[in-house]
Amino acid sequence: MNLPPPISMQDAQSRLLALAQPLEAETVAIENAAGRFLASDIIARRTQPPADLSAMDGFAVGDNDPSGSWRVVGESAAGHPFEGTFGKGDAVRISTGALMPEGASAVLLQEDAQLDGNDLRVASDATASPRHIRHQGFDFTAGDALLRTGTRMDAARCALAIAGGQVTVDVGRKARLSVIDSGDELVADAATARDHQIPASNGAMLGIMASPFCESSHRIGPVPDRREKLVKSFDDASTADVIIISGGASVGDHDLVRPALEQWGAKLDFWRVAMKPGKPLLVARKGTKIILGLPGNPVSSYVTAFFFLLPLLRHLAGSYDPMPQSLALSLAADLPANGSRTEFIRGVMCPEGAQPLLQRDSSALRTLAAADCFIERGGNAPPARTGDPVTVYPLQNGGIA
Template identity: 40%
Template sequence: MISVQEARQRILSSLSALPPEQIFLSSALGRVLAEDVSARCTQPPVAVSAMDGYAVRAADTATVPADLTVIGEAPAGGGFNGVVNPGEAVRIFTGGPVPEGADAVVMQEDTERPDKKSVRIKLAPHEGKFIRPAGLDFSEGETLLRAGKTLNARDIALLAAMNVPWLMVRQRPTVAILATGDEVVMPGEPLGPSQIISSNSLGLAATVEALGCRAQILGIARDTPESLRQMATAAASADFLVTTGGASVGDHDLIQFVLGDEGLKVDFWKIAMRPGKPLIFGQLAGTPMLGLPGNPVSSMVCSLVFLAPALAVLAGKSPDAFERRGRAKLSVDIPENDHREEMLRATLQKGSNGDLLVTPYKKQDSSMLSKLSNADCLLVRPANAPASRAGEEVEIVFFPSSDLSL
């Protein structure tokens, strides 16, 4: 039985980022850049107005009010081809190119039109007022986004402005998910007298999708070598295989026995963690495989601790990309721990002095999904940790949020 840290290290050291692929910008939300991206244009391409108003020479408006002759217009997407000479002004609109000779813009609220041919400037602008110079945002050739960046909505807007219609990104890992056991059926299927609903497949698939990867639910393999062997072959095209159940050494725990004949090379099994002791990691015909326990809480917690960092590496991210740890103060006393690192489902609240308080559920049975669903975090109890008193600081792990952020 190996430690949590050693198990993570063995899993991650065996993996590398998937090859890149080219996609259209419209499909890039949540994807990971495989290469640096530089601007293909200058933004703005020329000096433009930041306001609707009048392009003027600041020297002509040093003393106000000042009456100037209006000699034309400079709309956005168009422009004025002439030159602004002393005593002249050009009607300009937001985004309109600043005409030659003008060095300031007066917004229209600070002007009057005595007649169609003239404008009265009531507020003197300084040189450069309300003018966005060429390249204010970025210049052609400037590298603005780096490889490894997970693209959010703001990045998509920037890339569009950079005139980048396609991107090289890391492939999204495809994760095949295979539940096992005669005792489980999918939601909505008829239940036998001793059967239960299989929650693992759907919970794991949702975890995989929330982490920006693709989930492929293979179904439920029954407790026969033939069924397991046949269904496992469907994972050949996946980048990662996850099984649930059958990871221990009981008569009906067939993962190692059956898949060993199909080329499964086991790196380790059994880890010093609660929940999640019977965990398998290896390679099945070249595909990384993680054999999770059948208990639903064990399965979900192990997916956060081991599967999430593995998928981060495959997607070209840092192993801890999906993990956020913190500190909180215990609201209750907790007993000493044994030789297994423990992940306790817990709730969080603010104390009267603003401290973050963590309260573990009294019942931590690994079959109780309701406690996992209502938990705010996992409270980490190191192996052989002594008893802790209320008020002591402990480590907590927040549940990862979706990658598709603004």
């Protein structure tokens, strides 16, 4: 067979994301926005703090009063401001978060105060200070851009949006996903698998990986290695925005995904990527639907899903930075020279840096389950020694913060 040369990972990732535009936006309550990507900027509708507030419990006073003594004329509590008139030599008992009386410019801390009836004095060598005031707008002011389009919402960002006066936010719709397991050797019931059979684990694995970034995940299969069955499985998945098929995308006699996709009416965009594991990755399109053909070996399937499926789902949901995030660590063990493809080695992060795991077979799930990162090795990289810097992709949260 005259095979096309593998394309680079960077080219493959760019081509995949260029195939699809982010899905339409929808409006949700702030409480339901966690994990979603903003479809419009969040602009502050109010100022925070809206006025000068006390940062500590104590007494609001004028800091230009040299006497060090004041007369307490009232109280300002959180939610219940002082409503009297504040003059020179006056003090107001104040609690954390309470509104500073107009004319007060410093706070004497509770522990530094000596109170005799309504007469207030400094009880130590401390002084009243303006540093105990949260000044109006120190956090943000009305009109400030708080969060930009494409930001993934979390608890702190939801709190910021609420503080800025938002009740609802516009977020991108999550994609509907269908995951197809294919292969004559696969069985749905792991408890009944015989020696010549393998439990169909990829569909569950891929659905779990994708769940934070997709609206729904529909599993189909296992589907046998027959073209008409594969075409039928694509029909069954036709309501999805993204279709994943695991297995059957390589070059063997029973690898029928490509001809089945062509019969179904999909157009192949690219096939075979210069990466290890994961070389047989296939990407096609039918209308607005994106189809990813992932390798059947579970580690290869996981790696390609991590670097292609999850970024695609985040892109469709509106992320401004959908690619997995990397960091630089020191290598905790020697590695030999690499071949021509970019390789991702399962590893664990430890105090010494990134420790490669020894088992590299693409079917070894036990090693994958033990890993918390991928160690990247560039194509034709020379031998690496302990202590050398390496690029590492943490696996937690699908590779994003």
